[in-house]
Amino acid sequence: MQTAVPTTALWVSLAGMCLIVAVRYLAISGLFAWSAKKIRPDIYAPADPKKAARMARQVKREIAWSLSAAVLYGLPAGLAAHLWATRGLTEIYVDPNAYPLWWIPVSVLLYLAIHDTWFYWTHRAMHHWPWLFKKAHAVHHESRPPTAWAAMAFHPWESLTAAWLIPALTFVIPIHIAALGVVLTIMTFFGVTNHMGWEIFPRRWIEGWFGRHFISASHHHVHHERYMSNYGLYFRFWDKLCGTDKGLSPELLAAKDAAFKAPQPQ
Numbered sequence: 001m002q003t004a005v006p007t008t009a010l011w012v013s014l015a016g017m018c019l020i021v022a023v024r025y026l027a028i029s030g031l032f033a034w035s036a037k038k039i040r041p042d043i044y045a046p047a048d049p050k051k052a053a054r055m056a057r058q059v060k061r062e063i064a065w066s067l068s069a070a071v072l073y074g075l076p077a078g079l080a081a082h083l084w085a086t087r088g089l090t091e092i093y094v095d096p097n098a099y100p101l102w103w104i105p106v107s108v109l110l111y112l113a114i115h116d117t118w119f120y121w122t123h124r125a126m127h128h129w130p131w132l133f134k135k136a137h138a139v140h141h142e143s144r145p146p147t148a149w150a151a152m153a154f155h156p157w158e159s160l161t162a163a164w165l166i167p168a169l170t171f172v173i174p175i176h177i178a179a180l181g182v183v184l185t186i187m188t189f190f191g192v193t194n195h196m197g198w199e200i201f202p203r204r205w206i207e208g209w210f211g212r213h214f215i216s217a218s219h220h221h222v223h224h225e226r227y228m229s230n231y232g233l234y235f236r237f238w239d240k241l242c243g244t245d246k247g248l249s250p251e252l253l254a255a256k257d258a259a260f261k262a263p264q265p266q
């Protein structure tokens with residue numbers, strides 16, 4: 001009987017985290033898809049019935065793959081949360097003074113930099129070996145062009161390469177609970193907005209310091225058009241260093257210009 005309570009708590013934590021990841025995905029992707037539909041009806045609601053039917057099928061597929069990925073992302077996160085809550089394992093801390101205050105932003109950057117590095121090299125490997133692409137990554141590229149619903153449209157093999165990374169880091173690198181929340185929020189935000197077919201940031205940001213260093217839809221859209229470039233997730237660092245950065249999508253920048261120049265519907 002003694003083990004009954006911890007086992008139940010573990011199952012609650014695992015199921016709860018899967019549910020949180022799935023609901024978060026549906027809510028955030030849904031919100032961005034809804035807003036992008038107004039700006040890019042050509043992608044989200046094409047007038048041609050054949051194209052519209054194809055897009056409806058694509059969105060269904062993106063949601064189904066994303067929900068299966070939500071389970072694979074939820075399980076290691078649920079396990080880490082359980083071990084943190086019940087045994088004090090992991091390096092997640094609650095008292096902001098447990099480490100110097102400067103550590104809070106540094107830890108966020110460190111988590112993002114490690115995640116970005118892992119993502120860049122595993123992503124590039126999946127494009128480098130055709131058999132690996134077919135097995136693990138082709139699903140993500142079935143969407144042409146992707147929508148905000150494709151944020152987590154990964155084959156289970158691809159999810160398995162990445163889902164454990166941030167939960168594992170919490171056992172190694174101290175992070176304040178709120179800073180971890182920031183990391184997860186940034187991860188969700190980039191995952192969704194990079195695929196929404198619309199450049200969310202102002203053009204002057206994209207052409208300035210921000211756009212030179214950070215990835216947004218204009219950058220990731222090129223990856224979905226041309227495949228063998230623009231592999232990064234948050235930062236352009238590895239792409240620039242390794243010569244795989246092919247710049248920003250003229251299509252997305254033109255769509256942004258056109259939207260602001262077009263007369264507003266009455």
Ligand SMILES: [Zn+2]
Binds near residue numbers: 123127137140141223
């Ligand atoms: Zn890819």
Ligand SMILES: [Zn+2]
Binds near residue numbers: 224
């Ligand atoms: Zn993508």
